[in-house]
Amino acid sequence: MTSDSTSSAPVAAPLIEVRSIDWVPDEERHGRLWHQAPLWFLGNFQYFSIPIGFIGPAMGLSLGWTALAGALGIVIGSLFMAFHASQGPTLGLPQMIQSRAQFGYRGVLIPLFATFFTYLAFNVTDQVLLGVGLNSAFGWNATLVSVVVTVGAVLLAIFGHDWVHKAFRALLYVSLPLMTIVTIGIMTGHGGGAPSATQYGFSWVAFMAQLAAAAAYNITYAPYVSDYSRYLPSSTKPKSVIASVFFGASGSAIWLIILGGWLAIRLGADDPLTGLQTAGNNVIPHLGQIVALLSALALAATMGMNAYGGMLTVLTAVDSIKPIKPTRAARVVTILIFAVVWFAIGKLITADAVSTVTTALALMLYLLVPWTAANLVDFFIVRRGHYAITELFKVRGLYGTWNWRGLTAYAIGIAAEIPFMVLLDLGGWKFVGPLAEAMGEVDIAWLVGLAVTGVAYVLLSRSLDLASEQRAEAESDRELSAAHPGHHL
Template structure:
């Protein structure tokens, strides 16, 4: 049977919401995951991550590169592994999560996921608006003011809405070609930025403590792959079941790892020579000041485009997550509602808040804990051979096989909740020793000092679910071809 031209065609609005994709509409190759995650990670937000490693973690450049490789490649290999659920069940990640947590129990992880997506969107939107303001000033001499700030926010949001609103097929097409264009622009800009580095300071920098390396790996993982782990299935759900899972994992790890290692390493280089990047209230302007004036326009275009590539993915997933939460609107309408929240967040960060890096750093640190707890539970459930019943996923009434006890699957829900508490006990969110936003009572222990609260959350959630979660609800799916044991084995 031919692939549906209504649900997944470039340039047309995708009409499918969160309902599982049947086999006859599956198409594509594993390489789509490479372009998807490359596109999501070519934005200049990788530079502040690298700057933080040097300025706040005390690492030298060699340690920062090691941290970038382990944190980026490792965390996105996990994203790839979790995206296998999308290939198996054909639905978005948090919709599939109903089979694990129960129809009501899934509300908590889904809400946290939506908050995570909105947070990332707000940060991307704010940074892109700074880039557009700087572009207008450089090209036309237009100074920044409140009205122009609002206009720049709206321009970026409209661009995001146009891509995310159209849906999966358009996103996949744009990811590939725009990534090539903006990737080349970024490489050119990176070459000029390298020329500004004070190499004597970089090479003379002393090595930081091992604890800083461990904490840095956790920070990079939390700020990159962990933040996307609950969205991988959203983009793998149209892929045929027969694609080997190892290809998806490899494509995801390399697609994100290549740009992230380059950008994080460059951010570390720049901060080692000039630590002001790590404390700049406007990171776009701080980087722009390091470039020759004639490079400003290419740099700002690359910055704007890279952020757009990341933001349309996050917005697309946020729309699916809102529908999973119970919003009864078409997918495109959910995306439109999400950008309204994004606009409000951008106004706050640009016109009200005094600090950019404080919210950025603490946001990454704190939300990594509940997301990691979800990952721990989902990973154990997947290892047990979970399959999905398409009809039950969409049935939110008491008749659903995923209703369990009052809508909750207690081992999963309790495991997730306990894991969050355990992780926060060891978590400290701060930008310096004097600027502490949150500190758990055990944050001064070895695990807390090394920034491993998120890892503890993941382990605790997985262990509790492994011990108390019996294998239930994992039989073959319904007759529409959504799942079968034979296909499951073939798709691994």
């Protein structure tokens, strides 16, 4: 896409973000590339990453195999996430608005459902983990913790894009050196721990479960990673965005997943936050309390990021049913309602039910993978980054109301996954697909979904009239270039 790039320097950002699901013109592209890596590094440099390293050991996987499976999963998930991030500067749009090109103006409601449920499940889980973890580590009242972190997340989401970046960088500057000290202390034998009496080894079931959980962790960022890169100048090189997001998101996640495996096996920790506190205190007295608290604060900040993304998802869904004006007031009201919903659900869930929510996140991986495959194939292979922005905001525009190509590829991908699915605890209900059962409950459903959806979308897109789309794109660019910088599409 081309636009009016000859204007003066970007205008200063307002205290509270104005835009939501609308296009960001070049004049307002005040984002900086170097902000991306710290944002996503801290996005995973928090409490939730550590329990992922408990998954393999809980199934008998050794520390070495847990580390390898976790690292491979994070690398795979981060690659998909990073490629989505490169779409932000090119289009200046929230991720799910751009997905109208693949699924249609109203067809996008289907992947939007999966996306919103992911935000909701993450914030419910985060709230429960913080309440239980801080109660275990410090004796704090779990309900009061839930209230405080919810209010903080709401405020961060309301202030918006720029403040999320600032908060994450500030927390990173403080927590990174302290977590480094704890890790070095553990590596030099000062963190405590001893060889476990439990015999750990290797099994494909445990290895693939650990790999899938790690991959899911970063793939679930895919629906909103470009929401945080859409303020970058349109001239930003895609390779630079991909590298920045990839190394930021993968480095911290791999680090803490391996740390989690060590806490589970060598320290015998039952609760990740308490285990981190114990190891830190063994290295330097009271260091554990500080690191545990910072890790919890980082997770609370991530709840703000989820609230922001959830708001964009809800407004996109509403706009897909009935076009709305994306005002600041709409942003605030949506965030407040979302907070009430996740808080209420979180208070209904006990610590014993967190495994149910975790399994629900595995289900979300199954639902999001066909979307990510269709979206990336469309952007990088079929349309190669060329879209008519104004047409994405028209109910019966170029991309249709219900785009049969994307919806069909999505349905095919989901259908292909079902025989390979492994859902061990979904509200007391268990499902293991026939092919997964024949493979000893090894979970490869999401890999099958990626491959099948991608191939299906390419084949279905061969009938696209790209020449007419190029003419529509040129007309769209002329409209955008002529529009006032503050104009809402």
